[in-house]
Amino acid sequence: MPAFDVAASACDVLEARAAFILKAAIASLAALGGIDTVAGATTYTLSTGSPGHPSPYTVTEGSQIEAVAFSLMSNPATQAPPGSWTLSGTIPPGLVFGAGGSTITGPGIVETANPILAGTPTTAGDYTMVLEAWQESDGMGTSSTTFTYEVIVNAGPTPTPTPTPTPTPAGGMGPPFTTQPLSVTVSGGTVALDAVATGATSYQWTLDGSPVAGATGPTLLISNAASAPGNYTCVATNVSGSSTSNTAVVAISGAADPGHMVNISARSQVGTGADIIFGGFAVGPLGTSGSLPLLIRASGPAIAVAPFNVPGTLPDPQLQVFNSSNVVTDTNEGWAGNTLVVSEATAVGAFTWGDPNSHDAALALTLPIGTFTAQVAGQSGDTGDALMEVYDASSAGMYVSGAPHLVNLSARVFVGSGSNALFAGFVIKGSTAVTVLIRASGPALASFGVSGTLPDPELTLEYQSNGAVIASNNGWGGDAEISATAKSVGAFPWTNPLSHDSALLITLPPGNYTAFVAGADGDTGDAIVEVYEVD
Numbered sequence: 001m002p003a004f005d006v007a008a009s010a011c012d013v014l015e016a017r018a019a020f021i022l023k024a025a026i027a028s029l030a031a032l033g034g035i036d037t038v039a040g041a042t043t044y045t046l047s048t049g050s051p052g053h054p055s056p057y058t059v060t061e062g063s064q065i066e067a068v069a070f071s072l073m074s075n076p077a078t079q080a081p082p083g084s085w086t087l088s089g090t091i092p093p094g095l096v097f098g099a100g101g102s103t104i105t106g107p108g109i110v111e112t113a114n115p116i117l118a119g120t121p122t123t124a125g126d127y128t129m130v131l132e133a134w135q136e137s138d139g140m141g142t143s144s145t146t147f148t149y150e151v152i153v154n155a156g157p158t159p160t161p162t163p164t165p166t167p168t169p170a171g172g173m174g175p176p177f178t179t180q181p182l183s184v185t186v187s188g189g190t191v192a193l194d195a196v197a198t199g200a201t202s203y204q205w206t207l208d209g210s211p212v213a214g215a216t217g218p219t220l221l222i223s224n225a226a227s228a229p230g231n232y233t234c235v236a237t238n239v240s241g242s243s244t245s246n247t248a249v250v251a252i253s254g255a256a257d258p259g260h261m262v263n264i265s266a267r268s269q270v271g272t273g274a275d276i277i278f279g280g281f282a283v284g285p286l287g288t289s290g291s292l293p294l295l296i297r298a299s300g301p302a303i304a305v306a307p308f309n310v311p312g313t314l315p316d317p318q319l320q321v322f323n324s325s326n327v328v329t330d331t332n333e334g335w336a337g338n339t340l341v342v343s344e345a346t347a348v349g350a351f352t353w354g355d356p357n358s359h360d361a362a363l364a365l366t367l368p369i370g371t372f373t374a375q376v377a378g379q380s381g382d383t384g385d386a387l388m389e390v391y392d393a394s395s396a397g398m399y400v401s402g403a404p405h406l407v408n409l410s411a412r413v414f415v416g417s418g419s420n421a422l423f424a425g426f427v428i429k430g431s432t433a434v435t436v437l438i439r440a441s442g443p444a445l446a447s448f449g450v451s452g453t454l455p456d457p458e459l460t461l462e463y464q465s466n467g468a469v470i471a472s473n474n475g476w477g478g479d480a481e482i483s484a485t486a487k488s489v490g491a492f493p494w495t496n497p498l499s500h501d502s503a504l505l506i507t508l509p510p511g512n513y514t515a516f517v518a519g520a521d522g523d524t525g526d527a528i529v530e531v532y533e534v535d
Contacts, residue, residue, distance in 0.1 A: 045073040046131065046147040055149045059121055061156035065095070067118035072133045072144055081113035082133035083141070088259075088431045089129040089509045090185050090251050092151050094122035097129070107185060107255050107431040109139045117151075124155040125231055126246040128183050130510045139396070143349060145465055146511050152246070174243030175200040175236045179218075179471040181248035184433035184507045187258050187401070188226035190534050192435050192481075192505040194219050194471050195245040197236035204235045219505050221481045226252055258401050259430035259510055261533060262392040263348070264409040266424065267303075270314050270376060270386045275414075279374035279388045282408035283367055285535070291368045292404040293393040295344045296321065298332075298376040300386045301358040302351075314376075314384035319361035322373040329372075332361040333379050340364045348391040364393065369404060399430060408489075410530040415442075415454050421518040424529045425464060428510045435507040435534040437485050440473075440517040442527045443499040444492075454525035457517050459502035464512035473502040474520050481505055489532040505534070 048054060048068050059065045072082055087097055088107045096103045096119050098110035129149045135141030175197035184191060195203070196218045205215035208230045212220065222228055229252045234245040268277050283292045300314035321330040335341055337356025344364050345352070353360055359379075376388050392406055399405065411424045428434050438461060442454035460472040476482055478497020485505055486493065494501055500520070517529050 043075045044133070044144040044147075045075075046149070047071045047073050056126075056152050057150070058152045058154060059092075060154050061121055061124045063156065064120045065118065067116050069114060069116050070131065070149075071114050074144070080135075082144070083113070083136040084109055084111050084134045084139055085115050086132045086134065086139045087129055088185070089148075089433075090127045090183050090249055091117075091129060092121045092123065092125070092127045092153050095119035095151075107253055111137050117149075121151075121153040123231075123249075124153045124247060125249040126180070126183050127151045127153065127249060128509055142346070143396075147465065148463060148509070148511055174241040175238045177234075177236065177243065177245050180246045181220075181232060181234065182470070182507065182509065183247075183249040183251075184509055185251045185253045185431075186225050186507065187253060187255075187432050188224070190435045191222040191225040191250055191433075191507045192219055192534070193222070193232055193234075193248050193250075194504065194506050195234035195236070196471070197243060197245075199238050199240075200236035201238045202236070204237075206233050206235065207231070217479070217481070219479065219481050221485075221505065222250065225250055253432055255431040257399055257430045259428050259432040259434040260392075260399055260405040261409075261426055261434065261531075262406065262429045263390065263427035264406065264425065264531075265387065265389045266411055267385065267387040268413060269384070269420075270317070270378060271383050272378070272381055276378075277374075277376035277386060277388050278412065279376070279390060280371070280408075280410040281374070281390055281406055282371045283369055283404050284407035285402065285533075286369070288369060288402055288404060290404045291366045292406075293344075293364075293366045295341065295348060295350070295389075295391040295393045296363045296365070296374050297341075297345070297350065297389045297391075298361040298374075298386055299353070299389070300360055300384060301355070302353045302360045303385070303387055305354070310385050312384050314378055314386040315382050316359040316379040317361050317386050318377050318379040319363060319388075320375045320377075321363060321365070321367075322375065324371045326373075330363050330365055332363050334359050335362040338362065338364070344391070344393045347396075348393055350389065350391060371408075407533045408531065410528060412526065412528040414452075414525065415457070415517060415519060415527045416524050417518065417522055421516060422527055422529055423517075424515045424531060425513070426515070426531055427464075427512050428508055430510055433507045433509045435505075437482070437489060437491070437530075437532040437534055438504045438506070438515050439482075439486070439491065439494075439530045440502045440515075440527060441494070441530070442501060442525060443496070444494045444501045445526060445528065447495070450526055452525050454517075454519055454527040455523050456500040456520040457502050457527050458520040459504060459529070460516040460518075461504055461506070462514045462516060464514045467514075470508075470513075471504050471506055473504050475500050476503045479503070479505075485534055489534060491530060491532060 099112040179196035181193040298317040298319040440459040442457040
């Protein structure tokens, strides 16, 4: 089964799990941060009062916190405050979220316009909450952008004396952590925690203060999280001494609407021939039945106008969907104000297309389990900037574990510098976290006959809302967990542990993310970025 099923003239030499995973070519998302594909044209800002407590909010275990009052600001201004808020992630034990008679202590919904976080934290740790405001009650209607709010609970005073620390050799206080592990709430399954310290020569993970056997690398893979919840930290060591990461709390929840990917997007300069946008995605998981309603859009003229004002856009985008046999199943060359496209775009929170006579293209369709490619090109050979989006158009809150959803995306493009780097946007929704494998292949493509590959791809994972870096990698180093996970999801193998191909294996709470690939030293060339959901 071709895993890189771009076109007959492109490189369709990679293989993956039969009839399932597709590594199709998606072009670059240049300057994706300027376009919010989830919230649309309205820009939302989370306010925590004045002076407020911006994220991260550091408090002390056992001490009552100064309450945080959340409100939503929007531009242009909304006519009414939110009717409800949804929260996923983890609320620090001892704290409550909400107002009046509508409060929660874990993932759920509060029926209030201005919820408050208050109480006395009882357990030290680093907790991440993901907030989303809704126009109507019960988490219905139009939603805001998702916001991540972090609370760091420091350990309170203890009556026992603190042991005298062992002096560290001259020249340092242990390797500093550049990637901190994230606290997550999951329903079970696989959890991956990442902690990277500059210059570390060894790592040791602990669970509730006790060493985890065999956990001596920067990534801790917990294959059955339901059997091992608790507080995880990582101790990194080098000749200067040791340092300890933030605490990551792994919590278990049986809440409905488990986490799942709902949106992928790509923005690129569209040329001709093989230099068009190829949007590879898979509907799964394998072995399930059913189908998934999707909205797929190709924006050219729509992003040339306010509020985006992108110069040099593609005048006349043509959108085509190919199945796994490389057969065209659907085509559109001008949306013509289609009412179904309008209603589904509103439901999923896509930005509004104002001109029904524009040559932007869209398809509202239902696809079965399988692999597909959405291709965007100039209808008459025209060129320019275009944005491709794929949305899960199923009803909000109706997802159940094992139901069809988006499980894989990929992007291949010539990686330049600056805004011509490679970006892949993806969105996780639901009440629990999702484990993903993200890979940036450059040197690994050379063995498949791809010339001019990116010699030294650096992979950076960011929050889409503010560009804050979550984790990064520049050289996978033959990591055994990366290899085993790649095999389990059907990704093509990397055979050289010394290559500069990069990868991240990480569990992420619901939110909007961007995987960014660029040459570590300003180098350029062909690269692929892939995002896989890990069972």
